[in-house]
Amino acid sequence: MQNMKMGAIAGNTGLRLLGDALGDITGHSMPFRAEQVEQPAVLTRMVNEGALPVLGQPVAITGIHRQAIPAVSSNCQNLVLTIEQSGQAPLPDSVFVKLPMESLLTRWFMNVISSWRLESHFFRHVASGLPLRTPVTFATAWQGSRFFLLQENLRADPDVTLFTNLDMIRGPTLEQARHCLDAFARLHAFHYGMKPDQQLRILPLDYHPFLSPTMGVVSRNLNRLALQPCMKKRPGEIPAELAAAYRLTLTNWDALLTHWFSGPLSLLHGDSHLGNFFATGEKMGMLDWQAAHWGKGMRDVLYFLVDALPAEVLAAHEAELVQYYVESRARYGEPIDSGQAWQDYRSFSFHALMTIVVSIGFGALNEEQDALMLEILRRAVAASERLDYAGWLHDFLHR
Template sequence: MDIRGGFVLGSRAAGAMGRIVADRFEEGLGRALPRTPEQLARPEVVNALIREYAPAASEPLPPLRAVRLPGVEFESSNCTNFLVELEFENDDPVGRPLPRTAYVKLPCRDLGTRAFANAVGFWEVEATFCERVAARVPIRVPRVYAVARRGARFVLLLENLQELPGARMFINRDMAAGTTPERARQCLRSFAQLHAAFWGWTAEQRDALVPASLHTYLAPGGREMTRALNAAAIGPAQRAAPDIFGAEHAALFRRATEKWDALIDAWYGGPLTLIHGDSHLANCFEYSSPEGPRIGMIDFQGMHWCKGIRDVQYFLINSLEPGILAEHEGELIEAYLEALEERGVVLEVEEARDQYRAFSFQTLMVAVTSIGLGSLTERDDTLRTVLRRSVAAIERLGFGDWLSEL
């Protein structure tokens, strides 16, 4: 591992472990955030969370009489996600329909993943989205009832989207099965709606909403840490999936880490917008509206300031089979550009295609670090599918030639 990057990651991990230990001490004194579903599922705990940690832009839920665990949990690579049933003391004073359930996210139980998540900061990013950004985005996202951060722990108390009329949630198996160009076009329209709302903001505007200190690549130490993580993943990923990630792909990956500063400058120079950052099918959901089916988004752990096309290529490469994508890629990119233009943002086709090609490495990068380091995603058939699609994309798009010219 790169020495400077290893030092950055090591120092962050050490700080994270210190906070984790401190949390257990605070728990013994009754001052920590809940660690388990059982600790959370009490009316006095949830009422305190809503009272103290409801986002400023929201109308807090009224007091609860009872909170129950129905035993419904959801897959996650780094969180404990589950439902709670809510029983309110009274009807809502302003006549709102009250939720029957809430979706809760807590840190996962695995100590190594908890330390890694705190060191890299993606839990803090999602909490920041829920606290500051969710109420401002123009697309449908879960309503936030409470968001709390303390030490190395967090609690997100969110809307259960299954209560929405016509809601359909997608999961990793749906992504692995592959979606259709028609559904992809729907998702890209939502991406354009999100991106257009923040397109071209100044650095001051961006920092006021989502601080630069949370940017995975541009925060102090971010370049060094991400380069080190990527370099460390190459060998293990090749050993784990030699039939997909061969020697020629590993060599290209090493070349990219050697040009890391130039890559970061290319990815994050010029007009930026707010992107989801983990925009595959399993982080989208479908719901009914008066105008017909619409697409919303969940799980904003990867949110950052970037070029909007990054969300586009990440979705398309991850979520469509390579043959289908190759046939429809151009028209889908143009559909996104048309949706942007409808909202007053002009991005030329050739520039968009060049950005798409440049960012294709990020999709491969996420797959390689996940399978190589085993920290963020389950090592299963879904991950192998994503790796296979990512390798096919960089070959088809000629990322290696683009990198040689950088």
């Protein structure tokens, strides 16, 4: 039954891609290639049709120059454009534009997991109300299998520091890590305790990567199918005991979902690695909200710490950093139990592992990131062993 559902989802996604390809012939599809969007008339139309209230008035773009700034992404084309405008120029002189990657396989995969649709919804309806900085979004739209975002160019702000792949391999300082944990605490406290129907009016369940009718099927099957090819590509990296715990988790997936997503929930970033932060002084903002969902704050915390810090550094400071987050939650008015927080932290070590297993198992979407992917896999394996995820799982299943 699960395979039939997955096949139907994959087939429907293929039909959307085909429909957009046919729409390219008739001119009804959303442009998604860089050379199209770099035409002033095309970008003007896209911005005005997808405008958010912050824009204030229609734009008239008369000239575009693409800056030679690398903006690496595993699933999108990221453009930094200098623009000329007539009239009062409601847009800044340079903007950041996010578009689908041209690779057909990548576009199919990102539509199967609905990440682009989620991000467009998030920046249109959710981002402006958050207690931490997100990129100012001037326009966004989703049509068929395609989307676009037009945002402020954070590189143009001299007070902003962005993090690179090298920073992710090297890891942040402990002070920077605490700033990130403080940002999580503010975010996670903001909606905590809201009634479920209130939360779902902000971000509907249809976008949830594990609980939505569509993504629930997709995530279960991706996790199940990814382990073997990941272990084949990276032999010896995942110990046999941990691989057995991985399989046992999928066997008991429904019970674990109930545990992970029950009780008071917070709005999570969902892909909370260092590269999705940016610093303004001591304050951290976040970008790339393609996996936002309702869950327990410890998921963001675990995912961030495991991905961001070299295993030996995290091992030496892990308890201290988790406790710092717990204390920060209390400072922001929504305290959580320290003992339960640690057990949740242990349980979510599987989430860091499964995410990188899926990324590698289905071919990291950008070959340039292979070295980073391998390092993150090793950090996730080390965390799962250090935190004894297999032991936590045994206790959970036999309590």
